[in-house]
Amino acid sequence: MNNYPHEYELSLQQPEKFWLQQAKQLHWFAEPQQGLRPNENGTADWFVDGELNIAFCALDFHVDNGRGDQLALIYDSPVTATKSTYTYRQLRDEVAQFAGLLKKQHVKKGDRVVIYMPMIPQAAIAMLACARLGAVHSVVFGGFAPHELAVRIDDATPKVVITASCGVEVDKVIPYKPYVDEALELAAAPPQHVIVWQREICEARLQEPRDIDWQQALAGVTPAECAVMQATDPLYVLYTSGTTGKPKGVVRDTGGYAVALRYSMRTVYGIEPGQVMFVASDVGWVVGHSYIVYGPLLSGATTVLYEGKPVRTPDAGAFWRICEEYGVQVLFSAPTAFRAIKKEDPQATLLQQHSLDKLERIYMAGERLDPPTLEWTQEVTGKPVYDHWWQTESGWPMCANPVGIAEYPTKPGSATLPVPGYDIRILAPDGTELEANQQGAVAVKLPLPPGCLTTIWGDETRFQAGYLREFSGFYSSGDGGYKDDDGYVFIMGRTDDVINVAGHRFSTGEMEEILAMDPAVAECAVIGVADELKGQVPLGLVIVKDGVTIAPEVLSQRLVQRVRDEIGAVACLRQVHVVPRLPKTRSGKILRRLLRQLADGDSQVAIPSTIDDPGCVDELRQRLSD
Numbered sequence: 284m285n286n287y288p289h290e291y292e293l294s295l296q297q298p299e300k301f302w303l304q305q306a307k308q309l310h311w312f313a314e315p316q317q318g319l320r321p322n323e324n325g326t327a328d329w330f331v332d333g334e335l336n337i338a339f340c341a342l343d344f345h346v347d348n349g350r351g352d353q354l355a356l357i358y359d360s361p362v363t364a365t366k367s368t369y370t371y372r373q374l375r376d377e378v379a380q381f382a383g384l385l386k387k388q389h390v391k392k393g394d395r396v397v398i399y400m401p402m403i404p405q406a407a408i409a410m411l412a413c414a415r416l417g418a419v420h421s422v423v424f425g426g427f428a429p430h431e432l433a434v435r436i437d438d439a440t441p442k443v444v445i446t447a448s449c450g451v452e453v454d455k456v457i458p459y460k461p462y463v464d465e466a467l468e469l470a471a472a473p474p475q476h477v478i479v480w481q482r483e484i485c486e487a488r489l490q491e492p493r494d495i496d497w498q499q500a501l502a503g504v505t506p507a508e509c510a511v512m513q514a515t516d517p518l519y520v521l522y523t524s525g526t527t528g529k530p531k532g533v534v535r536d537t538g539g540y541a542v543a544l545r546y547s548m549r550t551v552y553g554i555e556p557g558q559v560m561f562v563a564s565d566v567g568w569v570v571g572h573s574y575i576v577y578g579p580l581l582s583g584a585t586t587v588l589y590e591g592k593p594v595r596t597p598d599a600g601a602f603w604r605i606c607e608e609y610g611v612q613v614l615f616s617a618p619t620a621f622r623a624i625k626k627e628d629p630q631a632t633l634l635q636q637h638s639l640d641k642l643e644r645i646y647m648a649g650e651r652l653d654p655p656t657l658e659w660t661q662e663v664t665g666k667p668v669y670d671h672w673w674q675t676e677s678g679w680p681m682c683a684n685p686v687g688i689a690e691y692p693t694k695p696g697s698a699t700l701p702v703p704g705y706d707i708r709i710l711a712p713d714g715t716e717l718e719a720n721q722q723g724a725v726a727v728k729l730p731l732p733p734g735c736l737t738t739i740w741g742d743e744t745r746f747q748a749g750y751l752r753e754f755s756g757f758y759s760s761g762d763g764g765y766k767d768d769d770g771y772v773f774i775m776g777r778t779d780d781v782i783n784v785a786g787h788r789f790s791t792g793e794m795e796e797i798l799a800m801d802p803a804v805a806e807c808a809v810i811g812v813a814d815e816l817k818g819q820v821p822l823g824l825v826i827v828k829d830g831v832t833i834a835p836e837v838l839s840q841r842l843v844q845r846v847r848d849e850i851g852a853v854a855c856l857r858q859v860h861v862v863p864r865l866p867k868t869r870s871g872k873i874l875r876r877l878l879r880q881l882a883d884g885d886s887q888v889a890i891p892s893t894i895d896d897p898g899c900v901d902e903l904r905q906r907l908s909d
């Protein structure tokens with residue numbers, strides 16, 4: 284079987300025909316007759332005359348078609364010693380009832396709802412309830428600090444915030460509600476209500492009448508019906524890091540996203556209805572939106588929602604236990620997770636205690652999959668391991684091994700081939716296309732396929748400036764890479780100031796803004812440096828103002844704490860060096876690439892001819908190697 288060349292060509296040559304065909308896999312209230320409507324900026328709207336409700340497709344449709352008693356969601360929480368399951372019928376009913384509660388709070392089609400939740404089923408229920416009503420959800424990762432939450436609240440202006448009393452990190456209970464309270468104090472336009480799911484492990488204090496107890500308020504609520512949505516109506520806004528302190532609200536439509544996810548479940552993941560998918564990520568990231576919540580449910584599969592870590596909850600056998608216990612067919616997580624398992628259990632002795640008979644494939648994304656991790660995972664599990672490349676902006680894989688339609692050998696370091704729908708080109712800075720094996724900017728020829736971002740929330744100018752202007756007629760991914768002679772795509776890393784820490788995306792520009800706010804700091808730079816476990820971690824370098832006498836260690840600690848307080852511990856800025864000088868060009872631009880090379884201990888550092896003060900290089904090399 285190799286349908287890939289045909290399907291890929293068709294998707295590019297006749298995109299309307301191709302995607303209208305794929306759209307038939309879903310239940311529409313009004314089936315689209317029009318595939319794509321071009322926009323002036325080169326992008327396109329998909330299925331403009333289609334009407335659907337994605338929560339209906341994900342739940343009600345399956346209940347109405349014989350899957351009511353099949354498991355839709357399995358919740359496994361080693362951190363609270365809890366396991367529970369939801370059939371499609373149970374999940375549909377809980378979603379409808381919670382949607383009824385939102386409706387009672389006057390949440391309606393088009394309103395925004397911010398969801399700040401740990402990995403508990405109520406996070407998925409809240410998302411699906413918004414979708415049921417046609418409200419636009421914006422999930423904020425629970426590891427973000429109040430300031431980050433406040434920034435997102437101000438941008439999305441939600442009618443309601445939904446949260447839980449706490450999250451649990453390994454053995455630490457993290458009360459979420461005080462963070463929400465603080466965020467609402469910081470926010471310029473806080474919403475009127477906060478709905479709180481009380482967890483037994485830590486009950487939150489509620490401020491009535493603003494705060495509403497989820498469990499208590501549900502009593503007597505009438506379940507809400509599914510709203511009829513245009514395919515182009517926004518389903519959600521998901522904030523991601525850009526190059527500045529202000530996160531970008533990636534807007535996702537409803538119909539295009541549903542079609543793309545449904546297609547990818549078969550083509551990329553090879554998942555059939557009734558199979559089990561375990562995606563170890565978080566609903567706060569795009570991976571969680573697409574493949575913990577919407578993708579598996581749209582496909583009639585079972586999703587595992589895991590509240591735990593790959594290690595320490597309780598040990599490095601956690602993933603293998605889950606695969607065995609629930610008969611998982613597809614496991615997907617970030618390479619970091621597998622590096623953590625490998626570090627704790629290099630011989631994979633814990634794996635021997637579990638049967639992986641049902642497991643068919645392992646997927647990794649979120650950061651570059653280094654060949655040693657790929658090889659180790661393949662060797663110890665005996666399963667095929669697939670790297671695949673995508674972003675918050677794309678919403679679903681752009682490069683992958685299309686296992687559902689073809690069999691291609693994997694190549695270490697490569698995310699394999701462009702997925703049907705994505706016309707991926709490698710471009711030189713002047714926009715000309717580069718030949719095989721030449722490294723350049725990874726871009727996608729417009730129009731993008733269904734499912735990709737449609738704009739930046741409230742900021743179309745930023746959307747165009749950030750993604751569409753660099754190369755006319757192309758979407759710029761922000762990643763660099765190349766294609767080899769066989770067309771395999773190799774993603775080599777970001778070309779901007781975005782870094783990837785344990786598969787999580789952060790802006791070094793934002794961290795610099797936070798460091799620069801400290802009264803002792805005259806100048807600073809934050810760079811991503813290689814880290815054995817997390818892929819990259821941020822490193823801060825600061826120059827203090829004249830006359831500042833604070834001890835460097837004390838300042839360093841203060842700055843680390845500032846970033847924890849403003850962004851969250853998850854940013855992992857653990858080191859800030861106080862240095863006398865930073866390498867700059869004669870025009871005053873900090874040479875961050877050079878800094879990265881020095882911090883990574885690169886012995887082949889080429890000192891740019893534009894450098895203003897070559898003497899600082901040795902000084903920094905010395906400082907960074909201490």
Ligand code: COA
Nearest residue numbers: 425426452563564570593617619620623649785786852853
């Ligand atoms: N809520 C609150 N705090 C959180 C959090 C959350 N949801 N997630 C992380 N944090 C905190 C942690 O408690 C930790 O705090 P600390 O510095 O006080 O100890 C900090 O953020 C860093 O957490 P983490 O990145 O999870 O590092 P770790 O050292 O605890 O664990 C790994 C290392 C590799 C096990 C972990 O990073 C991991 O599981 N990575 C996989 C990531 C992933 O799935 N990415 C999804 C993309 S597909």
Ligand code: AMP
Nearest residue numbers: 648649650651671672673674675774788
């Ligand atoms: P996010 O938007 O948080 O999903 O992060 C997207 C970024 O992560 C991409 O732009 C890449 O830089 C990186 N990334 C994701 N998947 C891969 C991969 N398979 N290989 C290399 N980099 C990846």
